[in-house]
Amino acid sequence: MTIKKRILSGVQPTGDLHIGNWLGAINNWVTLQHQYETFLCVVDLHAITASYNPKELSKNTLSTAALYIACGIDPKTCSIFVQSQISAHAELCWILNCVTPINWMERMIQFKEKSIDQANNVSIGLFDYPILMAADILLYDADFVPVGEDQKQHLELARDIAQQRINAKFSKDKNILKIPQPIIMKRGSKIMSLIDGTKKMSKSDPNDGSRINLLDAPEIITKKIKRAKSDSSIGIEFNNPERAESKNLLMIYSILSGKEISQCENEFSETGWGTFKKLITEKLIESLEPIQEKYKILINDPYQLNSILQEGKGKAEVLANKTLNRVKSKLGFFEIEK
Numbered sequence: 001m002t003i004k005k006r007i008l009s010g011v012q013p014t015g016d017l018h019i020g021n022w023l024g025a026i027n028n029w030v031t032l033q034h035q036y037e038t039f040l041c042v043v044d045l046h047a048i049t050a051s052y053n054p055k056e057l058s059k060n061t062l063s064t065a066a067l068y069i070a071c072g073i074d075p076k077t078c079s080i081f082v083q084s085q086i087s088a089h090a091e092l093c094w095i096l097n098c099v100t101p102i103n104w105m106e107r108m109i110q111f112k113e114k115s116i117d118q119a120n121n122v123s124i125g126l127f128d129y130p131i132l133m134a135a136d137i138l139l140y141d142a143d144f145v146p147v148g149e150d151q152k153q154h155l156e157l158a159r160d161i162a163q164q165r166i167n168a169k170f171s172k173d174k175n176i177l178k179i180p181q182p183i184i185m186k187r188g189s190k191i192m193s194l195i196d197g198t199k200k201m202s203k204s205d206p207n208d209g210s211r212i213n214l215l216d217a218p219e220i221i222t223k224k225i226k227r228a229k230s231d232s233s234i235g236i237e238f239n240n241p242e243r244a245e246s247k248n249l250l251m252i253y254s255i256l257s258g259k260e261i262s263q264c265e266n267e268f269s270e271t272g273w274g275t276f277k278k279l280i281t282e283k284l285i286e287s288l289e290p291i292q293e294k295y296k297i298l299i300n301d302p303y304q305l306n307s308i309l310q311e312g313k314g315k316a317e318v319l320a321n322k323t324l325n326r327v328k329s330k331l332g333f334f335e336i337e338k
């Protein structure tokens, strides 16, 4: 029997999951889940790095897990778990904090971008976000991490910390931590905002009209696409740098329809925005309908969801504690003799 390579990934329960999270992350996991041993985390400790509502956190955590499954993740094949349920994440994060130079962190683009939005309310947690993410990945000896464009720099950091600050410093022979490789998914790796094609579609954008949420009703989708930014040109193009919104919507259409970008470009070379918006609205509604139906069933069965998360926790915890103990032992922590 060949042993499957392992992947790990996750989404923050920071609000309503949108088509960027789906097409850029979850949809790729669905493709990869049978080829790899798959661990999927709801990263709730990351979700508190910006201001949040404690009344919503637990609800969003459950809803995110339900959406993984509604989008096609098979809980019989994959381990789905909640990050805060496994204390090894926070513990390894602290150890990694203590070996990572601060100037490595000052380069992190996502921190710079997000701290602008948060003005005077930037937490140490937001600054530390990439190290917690490194701990998430490294705890599970992940071989691969499927990442979108926006997370590439964070994975690079995780690799550097593991190699240069742990393995090279604390072990002469065998690696203490496995060095993960990225799986860069090309299509959908950056879905942009509906109201500004140069900005990433994001859960935390205060304007709900900037994104299509996975649970948006058909009439909301219709309204959002109607109001989505367009331009005065005829034809929906992909490669014109002046037309970011056209590129973004064509990309979304191409993924949802399963057609190549070039095929879509030909199909819509003479099409006006009004017609194209109608077609993409129909595609979105049709694609999200089965997800929404499955979600409704799952979220109304908290007993089943809990038992899936309980089982995922059990499998994840064994691996996480094993890695944490290996790191602590190599880094010189006291161990009680048995």
Ligand code: AQP
Binding pocket: 010, 011, 012, 013, 014, 020, 021, 022, 023, 024, 025, 043, 146, 147, 148, 149, 150, 151, 188, 189, 190, 191, 192, 200, 201, 202, 203, 204, 205
């Ligand atoms: N717009 C996007 N296009 C493609 N992929 C995206 N992802 C997020 N937005 C897009 C991918 O979704 C996964 C999980 O994201 P996350 O929730 O952990 O954090 P994020 O990247 O910061 O996502 P958001 O929606 O922008 O959340 P907030 O606003 O809370 O920060 C990642 O794999 C990411 O690449």
